[in-house]
Every structure is written in structure tokens, then in C-alpha cells.
Amino acid sequence: MNPTLEHQLSYVSGYRENRIKVANMVLQNKAIFPELLDLCFAENKELSHKACWVTEFVCKSELDILFPQLKYFIKNLPTLTNDSSIRPMAKICELLCESYFQKKNKETISHLTNPILEQLTETNFDWLISDAKVATKAYAMRNLYFLGKKYDWIYPELKPILLKDMPNHSSAYKARARHILNKI
Numbered sequence: 001m002n003p004t005l006e007h008q009l010s011y012v013s014g015y016r017e018n019r020i021k022v023a024n025m026v027l028q029n030k031a032i033f034p035e036l037l038d039l040c041f042a043e044n045k046e047l048s049h050k051a052c053w054v055t056e057f058v059c060k061s062e063l064d065i066l067f068p069q070l071k072y073f074i075k076n077l078p079t080l081t082n083d084s085s086i087r088p089m090a091k092i093c094e095l096l097c098e099s100y101f102q103k104k105n106k107e108t109i110s111h112l113t114n115p116i117l118e119q120l121t122e123t124n125f126d127w128l129i130s131d132a133k134v135a136t137k138a139y140a141m142r143n144l145y146f147l148g149k150k151y152d153w154i155y156p157e158l159k160p161i162l163l164k165d166m167p168n169h170s171s172a173y174k175a176r177a178r179h180i181l182n183k184i
């Protein structure tokens with residue numbers, strides 16, 4: 001492991017500037033990105049969620065940095081249990097779905113194979129029906145909306161979940177669910 005990366009992550013806090021600083025360090029030395037991703041899924045929960053925060057910022061800047069590690073990323077998403085780790089990873093999934101379905105980016109399309117998209121679908125359904133926080137559920141809804149454009153079985157599964165869960169959630173959840181229901 002890169003001691004500098006771990007040291008920098010130990011100082012990351014909820015402040016955007018901290019996250020951007022370490023993300024820029026990774027973007028300037030892309031060879032350490034696999035180590036950052038390893039830290040996202042590591043046992044060290046304190047460092048893990050900070051690595052996830054930074055990974056989100058890295059992927060917002062250069063999504064293609066994830067492509068060589070995409071199978072590893074997708075395979076390990078279900079292992080996350082900390083809400084502070086799951087939310088940024090759900091956002092990265094949204095970036096992938098937007099790039100694939102909305103922007104129709106050729107490179108993204110070439111990397112998001114059917115098995116990867118199927119795993120992404122399963123993970124997002126798991127997040128949606130779990131006791132994850134609203135932000136994660138909102139990303140999951142949107143990701144499943146995009147994925148439903150490819151897999152026609154998703155919307156008939158998604159709709160009853162949203163309708164059943166709407167009365168039990170916050171106004172933010174209800175607003176996002178209504179938005180998605182209106183689109184499907």
C-alpha cells in the first residue's frame with residue numbers, strides 16, 4: 001500500500017476541499033487508483049469510507065479511470081455495509097449509468113458488459129429494498145430507471161417497490177419516487 005495515500009486519507013473529512021485535494025493527488029498519479037479502490041473495500045472502516053468519498057470525486061473528474069478496475073468495483077459493491085461508503089459508490093454507479101444510457105459514451109458502453117449491468121441491477125435493487133439512507137435509495141432508483149431502458153423486467157419490479165415504500169419514507173424519497181414513477 002501507498003503510505004502517502006493512506007496518510008492523506010487519514011486527514012480527509014467531510015469538507016469538500018479535503019476530498020478534492022486527495023482526489024487531485026490520485027488524478028496526478030493514476031497508478032495509485034487501484035490502491036485507492038482497494039482501500040474502499042478494506043476492513044478499516046474509518047479509512048474505507050474516506051477512500052469511497054475520494055473515489056467519487058476521482059470518478060466525477062475522470063470516469064474512465066475506473067474502467068480497468070470495473071469488474072473488481074462491481075463485484076465488491078455488495079460487501080459495503082457503512083452508509084458513508086455506500087452513498088458515494090451509489091453515486092459512481094449513477095455516473096456509469098448516465099454515461100451509458102444518457103450520454104451513450106462508446107467507451108462506457110464497451111466496458112459495461114451484460115454481466116456487469118446485471119450485477120449493477122442486483123446491487124441497486126438490494127440498496128433500494130435495504131435500510132440504506134435516502135440518498136443511496138435515490139441513486140438506486142435513478143440507476144434502476146436507466147437500467148430499465150435495457151432490461152424490460154426492471155420497471156414492473158421497481159414500480160411496486162416504490163409505491164409500497166413511499167408512505168414510509170421522507171419527503172425527499174417520495175419526491176424522487178414520484179419522479180421515477182412518472183417516467184416509467
